[in-house]
Amino acid sequence: MKYQSSRGKFNSISAAEAIKMGISPDGGLFVPDYIPELKEKDWQLMESENYQERACRILRYYLGDFSDEEIKNCVYDAYNDESFDDERIAPLAELKPGVYIQELWHGPTSAFKDMALQLLPQLMTTSARKTGDNGEIIILVATSGDTGKAALEGFKDIAGTRIIVFYPEDGVSEVQKRQMITQEGKNVYVAAVSGNFDDAQTGVKNIFADHAFAERLNKQGMKLSSANSINWGRLLPQIVYYISAYVELRAKRKLVSGEPVNIVVPTGNFGNILAAYYASRMGLPVHKLICASNTNKVLDDFIRTGIYDRNRNFEKTISPSMDILISSNLERLLYEITGHDAARVASWMEELKTSGRYEVDAVSLTRIKDLFWSEFCTDEDTIKTISACWDKQGYLLDTHTAVAVNVYEKYLSESKDRVKTIIASTASPFKFGSSVAQAVLEPKIVSGQDEFALLDQLSAATGVKIPEGIKGLEKRPVLHNTLSTRDGMQDTVAAFLE
């Protein structure tokens, strides 16, 4: 299988090259030239396989230039009992009959980003080796919270790499900040940036765009790279868990072979739900892909109207990992929906860049609506959903998963369909514990408590255990205390790499 740019100017490169490069030089995203279909035999065999074996089977279709041995090494280094606290890796919980929650947060940082970021470093270093690149890979990340920590855990102590993470000084939760400044590992660097997430992100983009700086690093045998969700190596691991969920339900006779399911995904950058789309194209029978937004509902509006318009206010919500107005991965869907019309995709992306808006044609919109359904959820309804789900089902949702559950309820009341449903759960409730505590604990218990005390209260009241990676975080030694100005980020990078 070969890869090409979604904007058409860069074609026929191998998977290893696509993963190593991350983004195409024409600004597009790398996409496979066809989507492989699983055979009935694959589905049958997968029923008796574990998560890792299923991952190898699926990855093999996309990584034609990797040997079976290389794929196996990558997969088992990523998903094992040291990195995940559940041997099923992405277990399913039954919320009510026919409605399943897939818990994607059993990795080291308690958010679903681990599913991809545990595997990406393996894929990246293997790709570099295969393409004859012996330099050191320097991963540069700007984070609004979850990605930074997941990338640090993924790249920690991976030979041939170093990772530098910038987070906005006042833009992440106390748990997220603590997770990052206590990060262990010989090749990890963390710095706060005075400013907001946009400042950190702009700073990182400027460093990537500085050719003289890249040249300087090159001379020292170093190359900058990104762990961003535009990299194909981050999307690919996410296709696996949707297929694995369906196989699991088949194996347990919860559904019959070929029976359609709905998949509900709390969406920000459109990466996770796009992986579900690829899974459907590989043969997972999907009735509806349900896209759940918070009040930054640029995607909900797009799926309803065909108009993508980022010219609106950015809202800070209690599901911050979905506070996004430019959903980069949507570009890959447009490429598929238009039948690989790279020129059309490129012109829409140009419009987005110049005017912040584009509108797709009627045929494309019809195709999108055939498969996707969307709605959004306010912060108030997010809290209500967490509270109701705990009261009625005894299941504790985090704020992002609650957006998905709320939107699914809206879908049910509109469609009345009885199709079995998988809801992607993207974070442990303890990762966003103060909002969750507000939803399920008495106000007098919650008021005046700091975030870490609330986690203990929440665990005591619900009997749900705090994940290892979060427990006792406030007592761990601080290992990183660099503060960078917005304009000084490049100097900070240079100093780290000295």
Ligand SMILES: *Cc1c(COP(=O)(O)O)cnc(C)c1O
């Ligand atoms: C990143 C993230 C999301 C959004 O996922 P996308 O792939 O960007 O759509 C949702 N929930 C949590 C907890 C996340 O960390």
